[in-house]
Amino acid sequence: MLPHFSRILQRACKNRDPNIIETGTAAWGTNSTYLFNDYVRKFGGRFWTVDINQETSNKVMPHMCPATTVVTDDSVSFLNNWCQKGITANAVYLDSYDLDFSNPVPSANHGLKEYLAIRPCLSAGSILLIDDTPISPYWTNSRDATYSLMKKNYETCDKYKMPGKGMYITDHITSQDATLLMHQYQLLYKFI
Secondary structure, three states, X not given: OXXXXXXXXXXXXXXXXXXXXXXXXXXXXXXXXXXXXXXXXXXOOEEEEEEOOHHHHHHHHHHOOOOXXXXXXXXXXXXXXXXXXXXXXXXXXXXXXXXXXXXXXXXXXXXXXXXXXXXXXXXXXXXXXXXXXXXXHHHOOOOOHHHHHHHHHHHHOOOOOOOOXXXXXXXXXXXXXXXXXXXXXXXXXXXX
């Protein structure tokens, strides 16, 4: 299991029957949806995964346990509705809206909307993992023209911020809100 998912699940298991939410159902790649599903199947809790793509939802749905809810919806709308239930989210993984490093603003704006929607449901001990927010250009997979531009900006500007899903979220989380546990290619926060 990848270290970041191991950490989020270790933190979540401190809560009996945790509520875990994922935006951007993973039918490919790291298969985080399957990892979270296996966790609640073996250890208890509830898991919600939301994706705007019906095909993605259909692909994972037959493999999910009864404690998992697969939702096809806009993630911001889903999070707003979920928070109205007054339930605490113990672990949240924001990974919807694919990031384009050459045009990161749409993904970053969407990430911020997701964070603002779920924020009322994050309380002391809640874990927030945000994908695709590298701490430096060296964490990106490619070494193309976009990488070269990011590297130049990163090395020459005092206040340059790496593009990513969480690049605007970081402006909204203070040290009074949460502790930053990890920042490599992803951001991992624990709320205070």
